[in-house]
Amino acid sequence: xxIQRLKIKNFRxxxxxxELEFLSxxxxxxxxxxxxxGSGKTSLLNAFKWVLYGKTDFDTGEQTILNELAxxxxxxxxxxxxxxELQFEHEGSVYTVLRKLEFKRIGETLxxxxxxxxxxxxxxxxxxxxxxTAKNPVNRINQLIPxxxxxxxxxxxxxxEKLANVSASGEIRDAIKTLMGLEIIDRASDHLGRxxxxxxxxxxxxTASADYRDLLEKSEKINxxxxxxxxxxxxxxRSSKGFQxxxxxxxxxxxxxxxxxxxxxxxxxxxxxxxxxxxxLEVLSQARMELVSQTGALAFxxxxxxxxxxxxxxxxxxxxxxxxxxxxxxxxxxxDERCICGTELSEGSEQRTALEGYRDQVxxxxxxxAFTDVVSNLRAMPRERNRLYAxxxxxxxxxxxxxxxxxxxxxxxxxxxSSLGSSDIEDVKRLEERRKExxxxxxxxxxxxxxxxxxxxxLNEEFSKVKKEIEKVESKSQKEDFARQKLEFAEAxxxxxxxxxxxxxxxxxxxxSAKVNDTFQSIxxxxxxxxxxxxxxxxxxxxxxxxxxxPVSEKSTGENQVISLSFIASLVNLAKExxxxxxxxxxxxxxxxxxxxxxxxLDKEYRxxxxxxxxxxxxxxxxFASNSQWSKEVDERCRPFIGRxxxxxxxxxxxxxxxxxxxxxxxxxxxxxTKIEEGYLGH
Numbered sequence: 001x002x003i004q005r006l007k008i009k010n011f012r013x014x015x016x017x018x019e020l021e022f023l024s025x026x027x028x029x030x031x032x033x034x035x036x037x038g039s040g041k042t043s044l045l046n047a048f049k050w051v052l053y054g055k056t057d058f059d060t061g062e063q064t065i066l067n068e069l070a071x072x073x074x075x076x077x078x079x080x081x082x083x084x085e086l087q088f089e090h091e092g093s094v095y096t097v098l099r100k101l102e103f104k105r106i107g108e109t110l111x112x113x114x115x116x117x118x119x120x121x122x123x124x125x126x127x128x129x130x131x132x133t134a135k136n137p138v139n140r141i142n143q144l145i146p147x148x149x150x151x152x153x154x155x156x157x158x159x160x161e162k163l164a165n166v167s168a169s170g171e172i173r174d175a176i177k178t179l180m181g182l183e184i185i186d187r188a189s190d191h192l193g194r195x196x197x198x199x200x201x202x203x204x205x206x207t208a209s210a211d212y213r214d215l216l217e218k219s220e221k222i223n224x225x226x227x228x229x230x231x232x233x234x235x236x237x238r239s240s241k242g243f244q245x246x247x248x249x250x251x252x253x254x255x256x257x258x259x260x261x262x263x264x265x266x267x268x269x270x271x272x273x274x275x276x277x278x279x280x281l282e283v284l285s286q287a288r289m290e291l292v293s294q295t296g297a298l299a300f301x302x303x304x305x306x307x308x309x310x311x312x313x314x315x316x317x318x319x320x321x322x323x324x325x326x327x328x329x330x331x332x333x334x335x336d337e338r339c340i341c342g343t344e345l346s347e348g349s350e351q352r353t354a355l356e357g358y359r360d361q362v363x364x365x366x367x368x369x370a371f372t373d374v375v376s377n378l379r380a381m382p383r384e385r386n387r388l389y390a391x392x393x394x395x396x397x398x399x400x401x402x403x404x405x406x407x408x409x410x411x412x413x414x415x416x417x418s419s420l421g422s423s424d425i426e427d428v429k430r431l432e433e434r435r436k437e438x439x440x441x442x443x444x445x446x447x448x449x450x451x452x453x454x455x456x457x458x459l460n461e462e463f464s465k466v467k468k469e470i471e472k473v474e475s476k477s478q479k480e481d482f483a484r485q486k487l488e489f490a491e492a493x494x495x496x497x498x499x500x501x502x503x504x505x506x507x508x509x510x511x512x513s514a515k516v517n518d519t520f521q522s523i524x525x526x527x528x529x530x531x532x533x534x535x536x537x538x539x540x541x542x543x544x545x546x547x548x549x550x551p552v553s554e555k556s557t558g559e560n561q562v563i564s565l566s567f568i569a570s571l572v573n574l575a576k577e578x579x580x581x582x583x584x585x586x587x588x589x590x591x592x593x594x595x596x597x598x599x600x601x602l603d604k605e606y607r608x609x610x611x612x613x614x615x616x617x618x619x620x621x622x623x624f625a626s627n628s629q630w631s632k633e634v635d636e637r638c639r640p641f642i643g644r645x646x647x648x649x650x651x652x653x654x655x656x657x658x659x660x661x662x663x664x665x666x667x668x669x670x671x672x673x674t675k676i677e678e679g680y681l682g683h
Contacts, residue, residue, distance in 0.1 A: 001090045001145060001591050002620050003048075009083040010070040011050070012043035013650070015673035020044075021644060024592075024620040028643025031622045034630060034681065035648030036664045040674040041624035044648075045596040048154050051084040051099045053147050054118050057156070066103045068110050068671040076105050079115065090144055092127035097141065110671070145591065148178045149575075152568050154594045173536040175571060176508050185501045192494040193223075200490050204483040209476045212484075215469055222463045226456055233452035236445040243442040250435050253427075260420060260428055267416045274409045277402050279537065283551050284402075288395055291388065298385040330355060508574075509536065515570035516563070523562050523609045528552055530563050538563050558602045565598065565610065569617040576619075592620035599629040611637035627664070647681040650674050 002024045008014045022031045035041045046056040056065065070080045083100040099120040103112035122137035134140040145153065152175060177183065198220075205216045254264030334355065337345045345352040420432040475481035513532040520530040520540075528542050540552040540563060552559075576590050598614075599607045611634040614621055623638075651668040663681040 001088055003086070003088045003592055003594075003622070004094070005085075005087040006044075006047065006051075007083075007085040008044075008047055010067040010080060011047055011082055011084055012065055012067060013040035013672065013674035014043065014676070015067045015069040018676045020646060020676060022620070022622065023643030025643070028641065029615050029619065029621055030638055030641045031620075031644040031646075032630070032638070032642055032680070033622070033624045033646045033648060033676075034627065034664075035624065035674075036626055036650060039648040039650035039664065041626075041648065042156065042596055044624060045154055045156065045594060047084050048086065048594060049150060050118075051086045051097055051120070052141055052145070053150065054099065054120070066112055067673060069673045071103070071105055071110050071112055072671050074105050076107055079104050080112070093124045095122065095124040095144070097122050097137070146178050148174060149571075149591075152571050153591045155568060156596045172532060172538065172567070173505075176505055176512065176536070182501055182504060185497055185504070189494055189497045189501065192490060192497065194227075197487065197490045197494060198223075200483070200487040204480070204487045207477065207480045207483045209473070209480070212470065212473045212475075212480070215466055215473065219463060219466045219470070222459050222466065226459045226463070229452045229455045229459070233449050233456070236448035236452065240442050240445040240449070243438045243445065247435065247438050247442070250431050250438070253431060254420075257425065257428060259425060260423065263416050263420060267413060270409050270413055270416075274406060274413075277406055277409075280551050281399065281402050283533075283539070284395055284399060288392065291391060295384060295388050298381060298388055509534075512567075512570055512574055515573060516566045519566035519569050519613070520563055523566065523606070523613060524559065526559075528559075530566060532567075538567055558606050561602060562606060562610070565617075568593070569613075572618045590619055592622060593618040594622040594624075596624045597626070597629060598623060599625065599631075599634060604631065604633060607631055608633040608637060614638060615641045645678070645680045647677050647679060648674050649677055649681070 003022050005022065006020045008018045008020075009016065020031075020033070033041060033044060042058075046058060050056050050065070058064070066080060066082050074080050079102050081100060081102050083098070086097045088095055088097075097120055099118050101118040102115040104115055105112050120137045120141070122134040122140055123132065124134075125131050141147075151171075177186070201216050201220055205213050208216060251264060251268060255261050257264075333339055334345060334352065337347075337352075339345055339351070339355070343351050345355060417432065417436065420428055421436075423429050423432070475484060509532050513530075516532060516538070517530045520528075526542075528540050530538065530540050533539050540559060541549050542552055544550045572591050572593060579590055599610065602610065607629075608631075614623070614637070625634075647664065649664055649666060651666045651673050653672055654667045654669060
């Protein structure tokens with residue numbers, strides 16, 4: 001997929017008709033749109049999302065997407081049109097997606113209501129020149145670029161670092177499922193479990209003996225309870241995400257209020273740190289459980305090690321183990337019929353008989369090898385036990401430090417909340433009350449998720465026990481036996497499908513993790529490495545001498561942004577691989593990267609390193625950047641690959657003390673709007 005043209009009419013800051021053209025080849029991979037804050041960079045990013053999916057991620061939703069200047073030029077009751085058209089090339093065909101929506105002005109204020117809903121149209125000209133239109137454009141768009149993946153290809157750099165938080169693990173897992181096309185397998189598993197197996201259980205129950213029927217009914221009941229808990233978990237997850245969306249909107253509202261902006265930013269930083277520490281505590285707990293399960297017995301083997309060592313030492317002193325001469329050496333002498341001293345060892349001779357008796361006293365090589373291994377392990381055990389104690393002590397100290405910091409963070413957050421709750425600004429007080437309520441509601445939903453998962457685990461164990469009991473019950477008739485065979489076959493099929501799902505997801509996680517680490521290490525200046533762990537969380541690790549692999553707990557915003565960008569670049573790359581491979585499930589694709597403010601939280605060195613890698617991130621890269629972000633170093637790295645360049649000129653209402661014009665800001669007497677000019681005005 002290569003974007004060729006974007007036409008906008010009356011969308012957000014953009015009044016009238018505006019057009020952007022994009023080049024994309026090996027020497028012109030990059031298009032840059034320059035603009036200061038508020039000029040419409042994020043609006044352009046959302047223009048792509050709206051024309052394809054009819055959605056935006058503005059904090060104000062879709063209520064304010066019509067341009068105010070266009071609205072001001074019509075009378076109350078009249079209609080203004082919002083329209084976006086996107087043209088792109090994909091596998092030899094040129095597609096055009098058009099979405100429009102009409103708004104009717106209400107009263108004398110600049111308020112409007114949409115007339116109906118926006119519906120996209122889609123047409124294309126294939127490589128043979130044939131013109132076609134899509135009967136189901138929404139479905140066709142999702143085939144070309146799945147909606148679940150759009151946030152990775154069209155992303156806001158100022159929020160990208162959230163992917164490095166443990167809370168984003170679900171998003172990463174969903175991205176991998178979509179990338180692999182695992183929804184197909186999900187549907188197959190659901191169909192088998194919810195429909196086929198349920199019907200076959202009923203059929204088997206009708207022909208079964210009383211014992212077998214009781215067990216089937218019990219298993220059916222357990223499965224029903226599992227499905228109910230899964231439904232409760234999914235509902236709670238959606239509710240939690242909904243509460244988080246509203247919390248994010250409240251946080252964004254705080255940051256628009258000058259008097260409380262600093263406190264809001266401090267709270268966001270503290271909450272991010274808290275989430276990171278809680279994640280690290282979980283990793284630490286898992287690592288400790290693994291270490292104890294593998295080597296914990298060493299703590300109780302002190303007396304045993306001593307007694308076994310004494311026995312083996314006694315054997316060594318007696319010359320019983322290890323034996324001085326190997327049996328194979330004596331066998332070779334007997335075969336050659338000559339001793340190393342030159343004495344002949346002919347058959348039946350006294351010398352040969354003596355040597356054969358000596359050979360029979362020699363232990364086997366397997367026993368000698370076992371003796372050597374046991375001695376070696378016994379010698380290592382005290383050292384390994386001391387290492388176990390040392391590692392547990394390190395982790396306990398770290399756990400204590402983490403908990404102290406969590407307590408300090410909790411106190412700081414309580415203080416900020418109290419300060420905002422008692423603010424003289426009524427909007428702040430109202431927002432804080434709502435925020436507290438949302439936090440409480442979200443905590444309740446999280447608890448429901450935990451309880452549901454625990455219940456599912458217990459029920460799965462109970463179901464396994466019932467399955468074993470069912471296997472022990474013998475069939476009483478041929479009909480019952482046939483019904484049982486069909487049920488067992490369907491259950492085996494579902495198990496196979498579920499295992500396939502898990503294997504494909506795990507394979508992709510490993511592959512994607514390696515790609516993320518390669519990109520991450522090529523950019524980061526520290527000796528860290530990155531991976532996607534088993535919980536699908538993006539993590540940064542380091543090797544500590546004498547300790548080994550340790551998570552990096554204190555990550556900068558820049559490091560989070562680098563690992564998140566590495567993940568997105570790796571997704572784009574893997575999708576391209578899938579496209580070439582023509583896999584059975586997800587066909588992949590060659591996708592562009594559209595990045596809003598990718599350099600915002602980075603220092604000079606990181607900006608330069610990321611800029612150096614941008615041409616390699618995707619076949620087409622579109623960047624929205626302010627002058628402060630588009631530094632000299634970034635420009636020098638990207639300039640050889642830039643095919644098109646635009647500047648957003650913001651026409652702002654005149655205000656007292658601010659009437660001067662600049663390259664990017666022009667003063668106007670009417671409502672604000674933005675014009676798109678070709679070239680880079682910052683030169």
